[in-house]
Amino acid sequence: MNPIRLDSFDVFAAIVRCGGFRAAALERGVSSSALSQTINALEDALGIRLLNRSTRSVSPTEAGQRLLDRLSPALDDIQLAIREVDDLRDSPSGTIRINAPAPAVDHLLCPLVFGFMETYCDVKIEIISDAAVIDIVAQGFDAGVRFGQQLAQDMIAVPLGTSLRYAIVASPDYLLRHGAPQTPHELVGHECIKRRFPGGTLVTWRFVHEDVELEVKPAGRLTVSAVHNELQAALAGRGIAHVLDDYAKPHIRDGRLVELLPQWGANLPHWFLYYPSRRLPSAAMRAFLGYVKSYDWQASATT
Structure with a gap:
C-alpha cells in the first residue's frame, strides 16, 4: 500500500459532509481540483473507490461509507484535541x-x-x-x-438586535404623481415594487393596526430579488416599496423617501x-x- 497522508481522511470526510467538492473547497479555502487530486491519491493508495461522482452529486461508495463510519469518531477526537490546545493560547484564533x-x-x-x-x-x-x-x-x-x-x-x-419592523415607502415624486394610499387596501391601485424570495415565492406585505391584521399581495410591473434593488426603484420614483425600516430610515431623514401607513406597521421577531x-x-x-x-x-x- 502506498503511503497515505492523514489529512486525506479529513478531506474525504469534508467532501461527504458538504455533499460535493465545490462546497468542501469553499469551506477549506482551496480549489476543487486540489481536493480531487487528494481523493484520487487516497483511492489509489487504498486500491478502492471511495466516492461515486456525477455532474450533480457526490456520495460515498459502500467502502467509502464503511471507512467514514470508522473514521468519524477519530476525526472528532482530533478536532476536540486541537480545540483544547487552542484554548491554551493567549488569544483565540x-x-x-x-x-x-x-x-x-x-x-x-x-x-x-x-x-x-x-x-x-x-x-x-x-x-x-x-x-x-x-x-x-x-x-x-x-x-x-x-x-x-x-x-x-x-x-x-x-x-x-432589536425587534424588526417593515416600512412602506415611496419617493415624493411618485406621491406627487399618484397620490398616497390611506389604507393598505388602496395599495391595489398603485405600482408596488415586488420582491421574490430565492425559493420563488413573492413577498407578501403584512399589516397590523390595533386588532386588525391584513395581508396584501402587491401588484406592479417591477419584480426584484434583492432589497437594495427594491429600495433603488423606490428612490427612482418607480413605485412603493416594502423594506425593513433600517434600510429606509436614512432616506426618510433626508427627504428622499416618505413613509406611508406608519400606523399599520407590523413588528417582527x-x-x-x-x-x-x-x-x-x-x-x-x-x-x-x-x-x-x-x-x-x-x-x-x-x-
Whole structure:
C-alpha cells in the first residue's frame, strides 16, 4: 500500500459532509481540483473507490461509507484535541464562517464583526450573504442567522438586535404623481415594487393596526430579488416599496423617501444567531458568542 497522508481522511470526510467538492473547497479555502487530486491519491493508495461522482452529486461508495463510519469518531477526537490546545493560547484564533440573509449582514453582522475583529486580532471571519434556508453543518458553517421560527430543533439560538419592523415607502415624486394610499387596501391601485424570495415565492406585505391584521399581495410591473434593488426603484420614483425600516430610515431623514401607513406597521421577531448544539464550538466561536451576548444593541440602534 502506498503511503497515505492523514489529512486525506479529513478531506474525504469534508467532501461527504458538504455533499460535493465545490462546497468542501469553499469551506477549506482551496480549489476543487486540489481536493480531487487528494481523493484520487487516497483511492489509489487504498486500491478502492471511495466516492461515486456525477455532474450533480457526490456520495460515498459502500467502502467509502464503511471507512467514514470508522473514521468519524477519530476525526472528532482530533478536532476536540486541537480545540483544547487552542484554548491554551493567549488569544483565540481560527476562522468563523457565518451564513446570513443580506439585511442581517448589512445592519447587524457587519457592525458587530468589525468591533469583534478589533478585539480579537487573530480571528478571521467569513460572512456569506444568502437568504436561502440551508443546513449550516453540511455546508461547513459555524453559525447562521435566521428568524427564530425557522431554526432546527438541534440548534442553539442567540438573539441579535432589536425587534424588526417593515416600512412602506415611496419617493415624493411618485406621491406627487399618484397620490398616497390611506389604507393598505388602496395599495391595489398603485405600482408596488415586488420582491421574490430565492425559493420563488413573492413577498407578501403584512399589516397590523390595533386588532386588525391584513395581508396584501402587491401588484406592479417591477419584480426584484434583492432589497437594495427594491429600495433603488423606490428612490427612482418607480413605485412603493416594502423594506425593513433600517434600510429606509436614512432616506426618510433626508427627504428622499416618505413613509406611508406608519400606523399599520407590523413588528417582527428578532434575528437569531444559531449554531449546532451537538458540536463543541471552537475557542474563536466561543469568544464571538460571548461578544454577541454582551453587545449593546439598543445603543447601536440609536447611532
